[in-house]
Amino acid sequence: MRTLVLFVSLILPLRIQAADVCSLYRGYAEVDQIIQARVFNSSYSFRIADRLGSEELSKLLGHYVTHTTESQFQNGLPNPTNTVLWYIGLSKLAQELSAICAPRPPQELVRSLNPIFLHAANAMCAWPAQASKTAQERLWLAVMGYEAPRAELEAWRGFFNQGEEAQAFERTPATEMLAKHLALIFLNPHFLLRK
Amino acid sequence: MAHLQIIGVLALALGLTACTRGPKAPFTLGETERASIEALQADPWAKERWLHKTASLLRYRQGLDAADDVEALKSQPPEAVVAALMRDARFGDATLDFALYFLGKRPNSLRDARGWYREQVLLIPQAVSAARETLRDGDFLQLLNFDQPYYGLPLRPIQGGEPAREKLFKDAVAHFDRLAAEVEAGMAAGDKNLTCKTAGEYMVHPAHILVDAGMTLVLYDHLMNSPEWFGEHHLYCVSSGTGPAPDLVRYRAIRPKFLKLIDALKTQLPANYAPTELAKLRALDSATMSHNGFYNQLTNRLWAKIDNSTTNYNRRRAAFFLKRFFCDDLTPVNVALPSAHVTGRHGSEPSCMACHYKLDPMAGFFKDVSHLGVFYGTASHHHVKFSDGPTQLHNRYVTEWRAPESAPRPWLVGYIRSMELENENTYGEALPDLFRIIQTAPEVKACLTRRVYEYALGEGRSVDASYLSYLERAFSEEAKVNSARAFKMLLTRIVLSGAFAHPNPDPNECYDYAPGVNPQARPPCQVAFIFEKNCASCHGPTAAKGGLRLTEWVATEGGARGFTHKKAGQQLPARESFTRILNRLTTSDPDARMPMGQSMPDPERVILVKWLEEQLKKGAP
Numbered sequence: 001m002r003t004l005v006l007f008v009s010l011i012l013p014l015r016i017q018a019a020d021v022c023s024l025y026r027g028y029a030e031v032d033q034i035i036q037a038r039v040f041n042s043s044y045s046f047r048i049a050d051r052l053g054s055e056e057l058s059k060l061l062g063h064y065v066t067h068t069t070e071s072q073f074q075n076g077l078p079n080p081t082n083t084v085l086w087y088i089g090l091s092k093l094a095q096e097l098s099a100i101c102a103p104r105p106p107q108e109l110v111r112s113l114n115p116i117f118l119h120a121a122n123a124m125c126a127w128p129a130q131a132s133k134t135a136q137e138r139l140w141l142a143v144m145g146y147e148a149p150r151a152e153l154e155a156w157r158g159f160f161n162q163g164e165e166a167q168a169f170e171r172t173p174a175t176e177m178l179a180k181h182l183a184l185i186f187l188n189p190h191f192l193l194r195k
Numbered sequence: 196m197a198h199l200q201i202i203g204v205l206a207l208a209l210g211l212t213a214c215t216r217g218p219k220a221p222f223t224l225g226e227t228e229r230a231s232i233e234a235l236q237a238d239p240w241a242k243e244r245w246l247h248k249t250a251s252l253l254r255y256r257q258g259l260d261a262a263d264d265v266e267a268l269k270s271q272p273p274e275a276v277v278a279a280l281m282r283d284a285r286f287g288d289a290t291l292d293f294a295l296y297f298l299g300k301r302p303n304s305l306r307d308a309r310g311w312y313r314e315q316v317l318l319i320p321q322a323v324s325a326a327r328e329t330l331r332d333g334d335f336l337q338l339l340n341f342d343q344p345y346y347g348l349p350l351r352p353i354q355g356g357e358p359a360r361e362k363l364f365k366d367a368v369a370h371f372d373r374l375a376a377e378v379e380a381g382m383a384a385g386d387k388n389l390t391c392k393t394a395g396e397y398m399v400h401p402a403h404i405l406v407d408a409g410m411t412l413v414l415y416d417h418l419m420n421s422p423e424w425f426g427e428h429h430l431y432c433v434s435s436g437t438g439p440a441p442d443l444v445r446y447r448a449i450r451p452k453f454l455k456l457i458d459a460l461k462t463q464l465p466a467n468y469a470p471t472e473l474a475k476l477r478a479l480d481s482a483t484m485s486h487n488g489f490y491n492q493l494t495n496r497l498w499a500k501i502d503n504s505t506t507n508y509n510r511r512r513a514a515f516f517l518k519r520f521f522c523d524d525l526t527p528v529n530v531a532l533p534s535a536h537v538t539g540r541h542g543s544e545p546s547c548m549a550c551h552y553k554l555d556p557m558a559g560f561f562k563d564v565s566h567l568g569v570f571y572g573t574a575s576h577h578h579v580k581f582s583d584g585p586t587q588l589h590n591r592y593v594t595e596w597r598a599p600e601s602a603p604r605p606w607l608v609g610y611i612r613s614m615e616l617e618n619e620n621t622y623g624e625a626l627p628d629l630f631r632i633i634q635t636a637p638e639v640k641a642c643l644t645r646r647v648y649e650y651a652l653g654e655g656r657s658v659d660a661s662y663l664s665y666l667e668r669a670f671s672e673e674a675k676v677n678s679a680r681a682f683k684m685l686l687t688r689i690v691l692s693g694a695f696a697h698p699n700p701d702p703n704e705c706y707d708y709a710p711g712v713n714p715q716a717r718p719p720c721q722v723a724f725i726f727e728k729n730c731a732s733c734h735g736p737t738a739a740k741g742g743l744r745l746t747e748w749v750a751t752e753g754g755a756r757g758f759t760h761k762k763a764g765q766q767l768p769a770r771e772s773f774t775r776i777l778n779r780l781t782t783s784d785p786d787a788r789m790p791m792g793q794s795m796p797d798p799e800r801v802i803l804v805k806w807l808e809e810q811l812k813k814g815a816p
């Protein structure tokens with residue numbers, strides 16, 4: 001829930017620039033493609049609609065509609081509904097992916113992941129050992145790519161390593177921590193919003 | 196004599212120097228890109244970030260993957276990395292996505308879960324052809340060619356599999372022949388009741404069977420609407436229930452085409468055709484369908500579905516073409532006032548004429564085309580049917596575009612650049628002329644350049660006009676040699692631009708200028724960009740209404756810089772020019788308020804007004 005509050009507080013102020021394309025969500029199709037390319041391999045077809053349980057709901061995340069003349073991007077402006085839908089869909093994905101840190105990770109999941117992501121995420125399973133801290137940057141780059149300025153990476157890492165809750169995080173299981181790490185990347189405005 | 200020899204040698208040497216320093220060779224990068232390359236080489240984090248961003252753009256969001264040797268790529272010069280990424284088949288999808296963006300069509304994704312290109316993508320064959328051509332360094336400018344083949348989807352799988360499909364094909368032909376025989380017998384017996392009922396069955400039913408055999412509904416629509424197929428009879432008999440008796444000669448002419456179509460469909464069987472690669476896309480045999488470009492139901496979907504209602508005639512189609520191909524985003528005010536249309540006032544009011552002088556002649560290109568995109572022919576007895584129901588005799592309809600007798604041309608149809616200077620305009624008569632104009636007009640190449648920039652960096656980002664002109668000039672020159680390579684060079688220049696390389700560029704800042712342009716001698720980027728976007732069609736490089744060119748920033752009397760603004764051939768002092776512009780931006784008089792007849796977003800107007808007020812406060816002479 002804390003993640004949701006953080007996410008909403010980051011995203012919704014961007015509505016101030018309502019007319020600015022910078023403030024629009026990328027839409028479900030583009031995010032599907034980005035996650036597909038950075039997290040999964042070609043044996044698996046990622047669709048956020050599957051996490052929301054409905055094709056129609058995914059359209060509320062932003063999508064193109066073509067009528068007779070030109071395509072228009074609809075539902076891309078952040079609002080409470082699509083913001084919560086992003087949160088639900090991507091938190092669920094983060095939760096699913098964190099299963100690779102379970103004592104017996106599901107082999108189907110492991111086989112569906114691309115090697116760069118798998119390597120970075122596996123290293124996080126050593127949490128809270130130092131090896132996982134040094135793997136944070138790799139995980140960030142595997143998922144976020146270079147969409148965000150470096151300061152965002154530092155802030156994200158700082159949240160887990162030096163923030164108010166850092167001590168509590170040290171006692172949190174790796175599975176849960178991987179989910180938190182991933183959710184905060186997926187829900188970062190640089191990941192979800194258009195440039 | 197010795198002096199003359201020395202002078203001759205010097206002249207020769209200077210001449211050679213001039214030759215070597217003359218026009219820059221095509222397909223080479225300039226100092227703008229070199230500076231960016233140096234900056235990238237100096238900062239490993241920036242280089243790696245740029246590498247991923249570039250890969251994501253050129254591979255249609257796929258980015259770098261485990262198969263890429265990132266360290267090797269990082270060690271290569273940026274331009275070599277770009278060239279390598281462009282050799283990847285995924286660059287075809289990026290080009291296709293751009294081509295669709297240029298034409299105003301954005302599918303949510305290009306492919307379905309099977310990896311096949313979606314039908315909505317294949318139905319814009321200009322885009323598909325441009326992408327295919329780019330991959331093989333062919334003619335990227337097929338993007339502007341409206342006479343294209345139809346890249347179909349495989350036939351839909353059907354119950355009973357291929358044996359069932361084969362039987363349906365045979366049934367379709369048998370049905371065709373049986374009904375034709377009935378018509379023939381009936382006509383010989385003088386049975387007048389045959390007409391539309393039999394014609395309807397004769398035409399429609401065999402085509403229905405082909406749909407059952409897996410043919411797409413798009414092809415079915417084509418068969419029903421194309422005049423070369425069943426279109427004319429379909430129009431009369433199925434739509435209105437009346438019309439001429441079936442024409443056996445015509446039916447017999449269709450039969451070989453029908454058989455050819457079935458043969459063509461068989462090449463699209465799902466077992467041997469999966470449209471997963473651009474290079475392997477297969478076009479249906481063009482002999483099976485009409486391909487005159489401008490009335491082809493399969494390939495004119497770009498525009499044919501835009502209404503030609505009784506109130507807009509063909510202006511919506513014209514507006515679409517102006518926007519997509521000329522980047523002329525007409526945003527007229529007050530067009531939603533029907534009473535103004537009915538009384539005829541709208542088109543003649545000065546503010547409205549700001550758009551209509553070019554919108555109406557452009558609409559004339561479509562005067563011989565139905566609301567479904569079918570070519571009427573120019574015969575006067577045809578009725579033009581509008582999408583909102585009413586009809587009008589074709590010869591009355593076209594009088595809207597007939598030029599006065601004194602005019603040097605029969606029609607007032609064309610692409611109009613200037614109301615005053617006719618020789619700046621390009622006139623024509625019919626749709627093929629418009630397509631020719633699109634392929635040759637410099638404005639279209641400029642628009643294409645702008646859209647590539649927007650596609651790579653995002654819409655709404657400020658960009659210096661000199662930089663866009665620089666890109667456009669290079670693209671136009673290089674396209675004369677090879678348009679696919681020119682497109683690749685254009686993209687290369689853009690990914691090597693300062694704006695693209697910047698980690699978090701401010702949308703209101705300019706990061707790139709044409710070689711030799713001093714940024715200090717330019718108006719602020721955002722201001723210049725807003726003027727360019729809203730005002731340049733009347734006050735820009737091709738037109739200087741009121742003597743004002745808002746795209747030129749020059750030294751004026753007293754040393755201050757201002758826009759080129761001439762009265763009676765004399766440049767106005769900057770202060771007077773700024774004051775005049777400010778007044779026209781802030782007046783509430785609709786006949787004087789700029790931009791004339793078009794809406795400008797309020798935040799943009801505020802930025803211009805504030806900037807002009809600042810210039811006046813600073814005491815520009």
